[in-house]
Amino acid sequence: MEYVAPEIIKGEFYDDCVDIWxxxxxxxxxxxGKTPFxxxxxxxxxxxxxxxxxxxxxxxxxKAVSFISGLLKVNKNERLNINQIKNHSFLNNN
Numbered sequence: 312m313e314y315v316a317p318e319i320i321k322g323e324f325y326d327d328c329v330d331i332w333x334x335x336x337x338x339x340x341x342x343x344g345k346t347p348f349x350x351x352x353x354x355x356x357x358x359x360x361x362x363x364x365x366x367x368x369x370x371x372x373x374k375a376v377s378f379i380s381g382l383l384k385v386n387k388n389e390r391l392n393i394n395q396i397k398n399h400s401f402l403n404n405n
Contacts, residue, residue, distance in 0.1 A: 328387035335382025
């Protein structure tokens, strides 16, 4: 449920940006040990997804927050694209 991109909830058609959203959820889970959206009920989760209502723990680095928030942009046209992902400072030490 948490992996569903906002545009899918809104009834739009699938495109590659949906997968980028899902990667953002997975990265968040890997770094925090929990999902970015509270599991109160399905409607609550969908509302939080559509609003981009995400809490970033203070122990996440600025680079991690920048990377995750770039993947989890509600507006799919503002999400990181593949080249931006590959070149993001979170993934590159140089």
